[in-house]
Amino acid sequence: xxxxxxxxxxxxxxxxxxxxxxxxxxxxxxxxxxxxxxxxxxxxxxxxxxxxxxxxxxxxxxxxxxxxxxxxxxxxxxxxxxxxxxxxxxxxxxxxxxxxxxxxxxxxxxxxxxxxxxxxxxxxxxxxxxxxxxxxxxxxxxxxxxxxxxxxxxxxxxxxxxxxxxxxxxxxxxxxxxxxxxxxxxxxxxxxxxxxxxxxxxxxxxxxxxxxxxxxxxxxxxxxxxxxxxxxxxxxxxxxxxxxxxxxxxxxxxxxxxxxxxxxxxxxxxxxxxxxxxxxxxxxxxxxxxxxxxxxxxxxxxx
Amino acid sequence: xxxxxxxxxxxxxxxxxxxxxxxxxxxxxxxxxxxxxxxxxxxxxxxxxxxxxxxxxxxxxxxxxxxxxxxxxxxxxxxxxxxxxxxxxxxxxxxxxxxxxxxxxxxxxxxxxxxxxxxxxxxxxxxxxxxxxxxxxxxxxxxxxxxxxxxxxxxxxxxxxxxxxxxxxxxxxxxxxxxxxxxxxxxxxxxxxxxxxxxxxxxxxxxxxxxxxxxxxxxxxxxxxxxxxxxxxxxxxxxxxxxxxxxxxxxxxxxxxxxxxxxxxxxxxxxxxxxxxxxxxxxxxxxxxxxxxxxxxxxxxxxxxxxxxxxxxxxxxxxx
Numbered sequence: 001x002x003x004x005x006x007x008x009x010x011x012x013x014x015x016x017x018x019x020x021x022x023x024x025x026x027x028x029x030x031x032x033x034x035x036x037x038x039x040x041x042x043x044x045x046x047x048x049x050x051x052x053x054x055x056x057x058x059x060x061x062x063x064x065x066x067x068x069x070x071x072x073x074x075x076x077x078x079x080x081x082x083x084x085x086x087x088x089x090x091x092x093x094x095x096x097x098x099x100x101x102x103x104x105x106x107x108x109x110x111x112x113x114x115x116x117x118x119x120x121x122x123x124x125x126x127x128x129x130x131x132x133x134x135x136x137x138x139x140x141x142x143x144x145x146x147x148x149x150x151x152x153x154x155x156x157x158x159x160x161x162x163x164x165x166x167x168x169x170x171x172x173x174x175x176x177x178x179x180x181x182x183x184x185x186x187x188x189x190x191x192x193x194x195x196x197x198x199x200x201x202x203x204x205x206x207x208x209x210x211x212x213x214x215x216x217x218x219x220x221x222x223x224x225x226x227x228x229x230x231x232x233x234x235x236x237x238x239x240x241x242x243x244x245x246x247x248x249x250x251x252x253x254x255x256x257x258x259x260x261x262x263x264x265x266x267x268x269x270x271x272x273x274x275x276x277x278x279x280x281x282x283x284x285x286x287x288x289x290x291x292x293x294x295x296x297x298x299x300x301x302x303x
Numbered sequence: 304x305x306x307x308x309x310x311x312x313x314x315x316x317x318x319x320x321x322x323x324x325x326x327x328x329x330x331x332x333x334x335x336x337x338x339x340x341x342x343x344x345x346x347x348x349x350x351x352x353x354x355x356x357x358x359x360x361x362x363x364x365x366x367x368x369x370x371x372x373x374x375x376x377x378x379x380x381x382x383x384x385x386x387x388x389x390x391x392x393x394x395x396x397x398x399x400x401x402x403x404x405x406x407x408x409x410x411x412x413x414x415x416x417x418x419x420x421x422x423x424x425x426x427x428x429x430x431x432x433x434x435x436x437x438x439x440x441x442x443x444x445x446x447x448x449x450x451x452x453x454x455x456x457x458x459x460x461x462x463x464x465x466x467x468x469x470x471x472x473x474x475x476x477x478x479x480x481x482x483x484x485x486x487x488x489x490x491x492x493x494x495x496x497x498x499x500x501x502x503x504x505x506x507x508x509x510x511x512x513x514x515x516x517x518x519x520x521x522x523x524x525x526x527x528x529x530x531x532x533x534x535x536x537x538x539x540x541x542x543x544x545x546x547x548x549x550x551x552x553x554x555x556x557x558x559x560x561x562x563x564x565x566x567x568x569x570x571x572x573x574x575x576x577x578x579x580x581x582x583x584x585x586x587x588x589x590x591x592x593x594x595x596x597x598x599x600x601x602x603x604x605x606x607x608x609x610x611x612x613x614x615x616x617x618x619x620x621x622x623x
Contacts, residue, residue, distance in 0.1 A: 090328065
């Protein structure tokens, strides 16, 4: 153990080193946010948010990308929210926690959360576009190409698959925090299990459903790799109006502007502003999720 | 009485149907994992039985050094899928992935682990409640934003400081990638450290150990499986991350051990090339094969990680 002075020295050294590590991480965060906000603030204007890109992305705005992102995440939520709720209800209310089926489906959700996003892109192309889309075309359109190509609907479904674990975890947490006495009171009044779940427990877990959906939306707004091959477009003259249209996406737009701009110096200010908008969007969504969750906890505590 | 009976049986039938439905929907996640595997394998595996694809690719061309050009030319690993004689050696890509991932881990493990130690062991309760969500904000950064930052800002800084031959190289990509890995390792390690029962610490203090001695010799060993799991999960994320590496690594598929060379990884290759390949061609199938490899590698890593975490949880909760 060494002498007393040595021991005090090491005690201090380890405390300071670990404090230094966390300071480094906080500094990285501050630098990231600082640089992006400082450079991104300049070009930000109402016009930037409502105009289309012009002159090969060296001027104009990002409205089509914002519109495409919003359309994508709304459509995705329609698919992922109910699916996530049902899986979470199984985990929280119906599953026998010692059964093999519970174990395997739990592992599947955990693993799904760790699948690389580019693999979801391949899956979207191989399954939704080539298999489902082509299948629809063959069966209903007489082989005419409509669904068997990259489209908004396939991108939304791919994103829904990717964000399913986010919703499941969040909803399950909310279901678990509904006090047991609520379920018992409901049974005491003669309700069946499904009535207790859907009329008593689930309504109280609604903030969790909302939190999960918001987190999923925030994730989907920033993911680019999964939609590279299933519907995101480089540039479109019109905003998408049908499910089979391609669309522009904020994250993809950032990627395109950073790597394929014809004039880097002219694009840079716009690029910073686009990144700023994307980052602000994800952070606001995350903050909303945190607030809903905090309010839910307070409400539960007061019961 | 008859009416009431019928009412009850209808209610219980409905209850039974809903329970069935919920149980069936729980298959969803299993079905998705299964479909991902099947549909990626379906596009990739013809590589190994279709005559055309076998003539062009085959196992030996993917993994063994090849002779290109004159008969006495040295054997080489080379990835050039679009050329007169397409070359599909996976070695440059595997090596590139390894290099970038190793750099990301070298930066992220010490930082994230030390930060987790500070948060769990030395910070006040109040400091902990603020620090954890702030560090986890890093996980909320879209990877394309981190890629953008690496490409536009970080690459220039590293260029000015070290003046490497290539502006975009494995080091730039690895450092940027570590930003995405840090929050994962941090969260899992912090959870593992704070799950160690307080009575272990108190016993150590009572024997006269300092705070740091307790942390290093009692808490860290007890939480070791969780720390291992965090590193494994972070490693899985680093291998599969696409946009950061695609934007910051320079994307040259060269076989080199140098960390300052421009580098290309498995996911970045898929992202960069899939949009331009002919559907059903050998190149297309090789890219799906890369995806299959990625899926299997991360599947093993994530299963290991979550298995270790669940064992640690039951062990520690049994002790306290």
